[in-house]
Amino acid sequence: MILILTLLCIIVLIILVLSIRTITIQNKFKKSSKQTENKQKNKFIDYSSQEPIEILTGAIKYKTISYKDPSLTDWKEFDKFHEYLKEKFPLTFEKLSYPCDTKYNLIFKFEGKDTSKNPLLLTAHQDVVPAEAENWDTPPFVGTQKDEYLYGRGSFDVKIEVITILQSFEELLRKNEKPKRTVFAAFGCDEEASGDNGAIKIAEQFKREGIHFDMVLDEGGAVAEDYLKGINDPITAIGIAEKGYLDLKIKRVKNGGHSSTPNFPTAMGEIADAVAKIERNPMKTRITPPIKNLITTLGKSAPFSMGLLFLNQGVTAPIIKKAFSKGSTTRALISTTITPTMIFGSNAPNIIAKEAYAVLNCRILPGQDEKDVINHIKKVVKNDNIEYEVLNYKKASPISPTGNDEWNTLTTTIRRTFPTAITSSFLMMGATDAKNYHIVCDNIYRFEPCQMNQTEINKMHNDNERISFKNIHNATKFYLDLITTF
Numbered sequence: 001m002i003l004i005l006t007l008l009c010i011i012v013l014i015i016l017v018l019s020i021r022t023i024t025i026q027n028k029f030k031k032s033s034k035q036t037e038n039k040q041k042n043k044f045i046d047y048s049s050q051e052p053i054e055i056l057t058g059a060i061k062y063k064t065i066s067y068k069d070p071s072l073t074d075w076k077e078f079d080k081f082h083e084y085l086k087e088k089f090p091l092t093f094e095k096l097s098y099p100c101d102t103k104y105n106l107i108f109k110f111e112g113k114d115t116s117k118n119p120l121l122l123t124a125h126q127d128v129v130p131a132e133a134e135n136w137d138t139p140p141f142v143g144t145q146k147d148e149y150l151y152g153r154g155s156f157d158v159k160i161e162v163i164t165i166l167q168s169f170e171e172l173l174r175k176n177e178k179p180k181r182t183v184f185a186a187f188g189c190d191e192e193a194s195g196d197n198g199a200i201k202i203a204e205q206f207k208r209e210g211i212h213f214d215m216v217l218d219e220g221g222a223v224a225e226d227y228l229k230g231i232n233d234p235i236t237a238i239g240i241a242e243k244g245y246l247d248l249k250i251k252r253v254k255n256g257g258h259s260s261t262p263n264f265p266t267a268m269g270e271i272a273d274a275v276a277k278i279e280r281n282p283m284k285t286r287i288t289p290p291i292k293n294l295i296t297t298l299g300k301s302a303p304f305s306m307g308l309l310f311l312n313q314g315v316t317a318p319i320i321k322k323a324f325s326k327g328s329t330t331r332a333l334i335s336t337t338i339t340p341t342m343i344f345g346s347n348a349p350n351i352i353a354k355e356a357y358a359v360l361n362c363r364i365l366p367g368q369d370e371k372d373v374i375n376h377i378k379k380v381v382k383n384d385n386i387e388y389e390v391l392n393y394k395k396a397s398p399i400s401p402t403g404n405d406e407w408n409t410l411t412t413t414i415r416r417t418f419p420t421a422i423t424s425s426f427l428m429m430g431a432t433d434a435k436n437y438h439i440v441c442d443n444i445y446r447f448e449p450c451q452m453n454q455t456e457i458n459k460m461h462n463d464n465e466r467i468s469f470k471n472i473h474n475a476t477k478f479y480l481d482l483i484t485t486f
């Protein structure tokens with residue numbers, strides 16, 4: 001009895017300590033965000049030109065669709081797109097064009113007032129994914145303006161960045177102003193196809209030329225509304241790392257034969273058994289630094305009960321992992337995922353396959369690699385006859401730091417454009433061009449200066465992709481502010 005009472009007292013005491021800690025952190029956060037709000041004012045708050053909206057509308061017309069096999073890409077569309085940009089941004093093309101080793105990429109260099117500092121690189125991709133016109137309410141490659149929105153493929157992903165970065169350069173050149181430090185802009189041609197001729201080549205060129213950047217800013221997270229129930233302020237999730245990518249083939253070769261006299265298990269049965277075991281036994285969950293930071297940030301402005309859980313990860317991590325494991329999106333944040341996507345046996349109904357195989361698409365957490373995935377599968381499947389073949393592998397990116405000067409300047413600039421936004425780090429599930437620039441920069445951040453809700457974010461790579469006029473204005477304001485203050 002005494003033991004139970006003592007245990008109960010200890011538990012109550014722990015909860016009390018954690019509660020006080022939570023309230024203190026949440027109050028401190030509320031105070032500090034009020035102070036910064038009061039101090040900050042966007043230098044370009046009055047920027048209200050309609051120009052970037054019209055230019056982006058025109059840019060949608062160019063079908064700059066990229067394919068993994070570059071011979072399928074219609075490169076003439078890129079030529080026409082470049083002509084269009086040249087016509088719309090004449091000063092930028094005349095004064096800032098920078099020699100680029102590869103044909104369809106674009107690089108610009110805007111020399112700053114202070115050339116002693118390492119430059120800043122703003123990067124985005126010119127290419128887009130295909131669109132099935134019959135599923136759209138408006139034609140995807142026209143550029144339709146309706147109710148303060150621009151509809152079209154690439155409007156949000158990510159011609160908005162190409163246009164508003166160039167617009168901010170053109171605007172400064174017209175006013176005879178300069179960035180604070182030198183700013184480069186680089187626009188690759190094949191991000192959507194994870195190609196070898198875009199950002200990879202640009203990064204190699206910078207490396208060859210000995211250019212090192214203090215910060216690279218690429219697409220990635222946005223300012224997301226209704227991110228989590230109970231948190232009213234929008235959350236800015238800035239990607240500081242990307243998961244690795246692996247396509248893994250698992251194969252079983254065995255006697256085939258006629259299906260009327262089967263010998264079980266067949267090669268196909270063994271592969272199917274392996275796939276079922278892999279699905280039932282996911283890899284262990286792990287909270288990596290970008291997600292740890294995200295959970296803490298959310299905890300600061302969350303309702304008390306969620307704050308109690310999120311702000312005391314030292315004690316509550318197992319509960320958080322359990323809760324995150326219940327949803328497919330949240331689980332992917334804290335675990336390497338192994339997803340069976342293709343399976344093959346024989347090519348006739350009455351033939352037992354001599355060779356059966358499945359392809360697993362895996363997204364790997366920073367800190368793990370393809371060997372960890374294969375070892376996990378071997379342990380789970382327990383079948384030494386299965387062969388493994390890596391079809392495609394890109395390791396997870398390094399994790400960029402937070403709390404450094406570059407991070408602080410970036411987050412402060414974000415809050416000047418989006419005053420109510422809470423900023424946090426994030427782990428990207430998908431791949432972007434950004435990881436290629438690690439050979440020329442340590443501080444790589446993935447953020448698109450647009451505020452939207454989840455429904456709108458989901459239109460990316462989807463039907464009826466769109467961007468609001470307000471976001472086009474905000475993005476231009478954001479880049480103008482960043483390049484004149486960074």
Ligand SMILES: [Zn+2]
Pocket residue numbers: 125157158191219
């Ligand atoms: Zn993109």
